[in-house]
Amino acid sequence: MQKGNLLFAQSGGPTAVINASAAGVIAEAQKSKAYDKILCAHFGMDGILKEDFYDVTALTKKQLNLLAETPASAFGSCRFKLPDLKTDATVYEKLLAIFEKHNISTFIYNGGNDSMDTCHKVADYFRTIDFDCKVVGVPKTVDNDLVGTHHCPGFGSAAKFVATNMEEIALDTAVYEKGRITICEVMGRDAGWLTASSLVATHRGNGPDLIYLPEKPFDTKKFFDKAMEVYNSKKRCLVALSEGIRDEKGNYIGAVGTKDSFNHTQLGGVAAYLADCITQKFGIKTRAIEFSLPTRAAGHIAALADQKDALLCGNNAVKAAVAGKTGVMVTLRRKDGKTVCESLDLAKIANEVKSVPDEYITDDGSNVSEKFLDYVLPLIEGEVHHDYKCGIPVYFDTDDLKKA
Amino acid sequence: MQKGNLLFAQSGGPTAVINASAAGVIAEAQKSKAYDKILCAHFGMDGILKEDFYDVTALTKKQLNLLAETPASAFGSCRFKLPDLKTDATVYEKLLAIFEKHNISTFIYNGGNDSMDTCHKVADYFRTIDFDCKVVGVPKTVDNDLVGTHHCPGFGSAAKFVATNMEEIALDTAVYEKGRITICEVMGRDAGWLTASSLVATHRGNGPDLIYLPEKPFDTKKFFDKAMEVYNSKKRCLVALSEGIRDEKGNYIGAVGTKDSFNHTQLGGVAAYLADCITQKFGIKTRAIEFSLPTRAAGHIAALADQKDALLCGNNAVKAAVAGKTGVMVTLRRKDGKTVCESLDLAKIANEVKSVPDEYITDDGSNVSEKFLDYVLPLIEGEVHHDYKCGIPVYFDTDDLKKA
Numbered sequence: 094m095q096k097g098n099l100l101f102a103q104s105g106g107p108t109a110v111i112n113a114s115a116a117g118v119i120a121e122a123q124k125s126k127a128y129d130k131i132l133c134a135h136f137g138m139d140g141i142l143k144e145d146f147y148d149v150t151a152l153t154k155k156q157l158n159l160l161a162e163t164p165a166s167a168f169g170s171c172r173f174k175l176p177d178l179k180t181d182a183t184v185y186e187k188l189l190a191i192f193e194k195h196n197i198s199t200f201i202y203n204g205g206n207d208s209m210d211t212c213h214k215v216a217d218y219f220r221t222i223d224f225d226c227k228v229v230g231v232p233k234t235v236d237n238d239l240v241g242t243h244h245c246p247g248f249g250s251a252a253k254f255v256a257t258n259m260e261e262i263a264l265d266t267a268v269y270e271k272g273r274i275t276i277c278e279v280m281g282r283d284a285g286w287l288t289a290s291s292l293v294a295t296h297r298g299n300g301p302d303l304i305y306l307p308e309k310p311f312d313t314k315k316f317f318d319k320a321m322e323v324y325n326s327k328k329r330c331l332v333a334l335s336e337g338i339r340d341e342k343g344n345y346i347g348a349v350g351t352k353d354s355f356n357h358t359q360l361g362g363v364a365a366y367l368a369d370c371i372t373q374k375f376g377i378k379t380r381a382i383e384f385s386l387p388t389r390a391a392g393h394i395a396a397l398a399d400q401k402d403a404l405l406c407g408n409n410a411v412k413a414a415v416a417g418k419t420g421v422m423v424t425l426r427r428k429d430g431k432t433v434c435e436s437l438d439l440a441k442i443a444n445e446v447k448s449v450p451d452e453y454i455t456d457d458g459s460n461v462s463e464k465f466l467d468y469v470l471p472l473i474e475g476e477v478h479h480d481y482k483c484g485i486p487v488y489f490d491t492d493d494l495k496k497a
Numbered sequence: 498m499q500k501g502n503l504l505f506a507q508s509g510g511p512t513a514v515i516n517a518s519a520a521g522v523i524a525e526a527q528k529s530k531a532y533d534k535i536l537c538a539h540f541g542m543d544g545i546l547k548e549d550f551y552d553v554t555a556l557t558k559k560q561l562n563l564l565a566e567t568p569a570s571a572f573g574s575c576r577f578k579l580p581d582l583k584t585d586a587t588v589y590e591k592l593l594a595i596f597e598k599h600n601i602s603t604f605i606y607n608g609g610n611d612s613m614d615t616c617h618k619v620a621d622y623f624r625t626i627d628f629d630c631k632v633v634g635v636p637k638t639v640d641n642d643l644v645g646t647h648h649c650p651g652f653g654s655a656a657k658f659v660a661t662n663m664e665e666i667a668l669d670t671a672v673y674e675k676g677r678i679t680i681c682e683v684m685g686r687d688a689g690w691l692t693a694s695s696l697v698a699t700h701r702g703n704g705p706d707l708i709y710l711p712e713k714p715f716d717t718k719k720f721f722d723k724a725m726e727v728y729n730s731k732k733r734c735l736v737a738l739s740e741g742i743r744d745e746k747g748n749y750i751g752a753v754g755t756k757d758s759f760n761h762t763q764l765g766g767v768a769a770y771l772a773d774c775i776t777q778k779f780g781i782k783t784r785a786i787e788f789s790l791p792t793r794a795a796g797h798i799a800a801l802a803d804q805k806d807a808l809l810c811g812n813n814a815v816k817a818a819v820a821g822k823t824g825v826m827v828t829l830r831r832k833d834g835k836t837v838c839e840s841l842d843l844a845k846i847a848n849e850v851k852s853v854p855d856e857y858i859t860d861d862g863s864n865v866s867e868k869f870l871d872y873v874l875p876l877i878e879g880e881v882h883h884d885y886k887c888g889i890p891v892y893f894d895t896d897d898l899k900k901a
Binding site for chain 2: 103107136139140163164165166169170171172252253256257258260261262264265266267268269270293294296297298299380382383385386387389390391392393394396466470473474475476481482483484485486488490
């Protein structure tokens with residue numbers, strides 16, 4: 094009897110543990126014996142539409158372990174947006190034909206907000222036309238802004254990166270008797286979870302003096318006052334702020350990306366802009382540091398707790414599908430000091446943003462409250478140990494895979 | 498009988514292993530039993546002139562181990578420049594009085610080029626006036642630009658940071674079918690050793706396509722051609738370049754730090770500038786990443802080989818002093834696949850810059866040659882294992898020290 098095949102795809106920006114979810118899906122699918130073949134799309138939905146698949150049915154335990162330790166999307170990703178079925182049914186029909194041709198009985202899609210929207214639409218379409226394929230979403234985002242889940246795989250490792258770098262920058266910027274104002278810009282345009290995580294460094298004794306999240310309107314004047322107050326008392330000031338901070342009217346601070354009079358794009362982010370303003374205005378030394386892409390890419394400082402959660406989500410996506418569930422995303426919940434996996438209807442998730450709640454932000458918006466530590470500490474616990482060769486981590490090599 | 502005291506001080510920008518040299522000095526001084534007290538200046542030469550000392554005579558092995566794993570200058574640093582004796586003898590006389598008062602029989606100064614110049618001047622002065630205090634320099638710089646030594650403690654860890662991040666950025670930027678041109682800016686204004694280290698990532702399979710060092714004049718037009726050639730063939734291009742690249746006339750590319758018509762400082766470094774130029778000129782997506790300060794601060798990815806070298810230099814500085822040497826800097830040499838410690842007259846070191854030699858740079862200046870791997874690989878080997886608490890590394894706490 095033919096059991097059908099499982100198709101897995103990665104989508105959106107990479108994280109340090111997105112491949113751990115892939116490993117979790119593949120391992121559980123192997124264990125379940127519910128599928129003939131396990132396929133992974135090359136370049137996400139784009140690869141599906143080109144029938145460009147890896148056959149990962151026979152990946153060994155050793156290969157899966159290495160995959161789970163490897164940052165970035167090993168099978169390739171995409172920024173695919175599925176149109177509404179009512180507007181354009183063509184892609185849906187093409188997908189159906191491909192799924193039928195390749196006998197796909199389960200489709201697992203691993204991504205963030207947009208990908209969960211795609212997942213939702215595909216699941217709905219299959220239900221509407223009565224096509225028996227289970228569709229399950231696996232959450233992924235460093236920003237931690239997906240609703241319906243206590244936290245999101247990918248966040249813990251990025252948060253550990255932020256907290257560790259903040260600690261090390263705090264040590265570095267404290268070495269001179271007279272220091273400067275150092276402003277660190279952290280990823281997260283709409284939600285401040287990553288920036289907030291720098292509180293861990295402060296909690297441990299070496300961290301930022303001020304922390305600004307995009308959830309509260311940013312008052313540049315008040316910020317200058319606050320930073321100068323710290324500087325005047327400590328002879329230095331370390332600031333963490335989110336790339337997405339906006340003023341009361343919702344305009345991004347520093348108007349990054351605008352053109353100057355020569356039609357050149359304003360270079361540098363909000364940290365560089367504010368640091369420059371302070372130097373101009375107060376004549377003191379400043380430095381801007383943009384944490385940038387390594388925040389999500391840094392597998393070498395991935396959190397073990399995050400890797401485990403990502404694996405768990407991969408496992409449970411397959412379990413949900415095998416149990417007959419469809420149109421759901423697996424979710425994480427904290428229960429008795431542990432992370433447990435559940436699932437939630439995709440209709441309740443797509444296109445919502447989970448912001449840092451007010452209770453985690455101090456009243457004047459210039460810091461994060463201690464309460465946040467209870468939330469974040471369990472998520473950044475533990476280290477993933479890598480093998481190193483030639484001094485750098487050994488990661489999974491996609492060239493070792495075979496195409497279907 | 499009073500044996501005299503040892504005074505140690507840190508100077509210049511921190512590295513991930515400068516404290517390992519401190520631990521090496523303290524441990525060897527304890528072992529030698531040649532000193533009554535071991536003092537560390539707070540904030541380098543500035544602290545000496547204020548008689549602001551820590552007494553580290555009784556630091557335990559456990560404390561020294563933790564110190565050796567801790568990035569940034571635990572005792573504080575300075576940017577002190579000693580005037581010429583002929584111009585101004587005041588500081589020299591003040592130093593002498595302080596050294597006499599505190600019975601300093603050995604002075605060990607840990608720093609880069611400027612610090613070795615200071616060290617040299619102090620040693621010369623003491624010799625001239627027949628003051629019996631041994632003065633020994635310990636090298637330190639992430640830039641690896643000190644002459645007279647095969648390599649410099651601090652470089653290996655920063656190089657490991659660069660190579661690891663390059664590998665991870667290469668993985669991250671390869672996930673989409675159609676990628677962009679990503680330009681990474683690496684520390685090193687005059688010497689390209691750190692930027693060159695990104696070759697390790699390429700050697701291992703995921704690294705930059707193009708590498709530009711400050712040792713060769715940078716031709717922006719040729720760079721655009723080269724980058725677009727790679728982009729057109731691979732649909733992506735990853736570039737590593739040194740913050741110090743200059744054109745044929747010696748002008749920094751992008752004229753970072755100049756003012757625009759509104760008297761605002763041009764924000765962002767050379768990577769941001771070149772990425773913007775490419776987007777404007779060719780209409781393709783780009784990204785600039787500045788590795789910045791974490792390059793030297795990232796203790797969590799320090800190289801074990803580098804830590805050992807730093808310790809060794811600390812040990813050998815004390816041994817040299819005890820053996821009666823003065824006016825020297827300890828140096829490192831590779832011999833039979835191992836690093837050995839020697840020493841060299843400070844007169845031969847001060848104020849010279851060690852550039853990356855031509856043999857390590859490809860003829861067209863757009864990459865680093867494989868030969869460089871023989872040089873760099875032994876220096877970035879091994880990992881320093883840290884304890885973690887609350888998800889971030891446990892580092893030495895200077896608050897636990899007592900002042901002399």
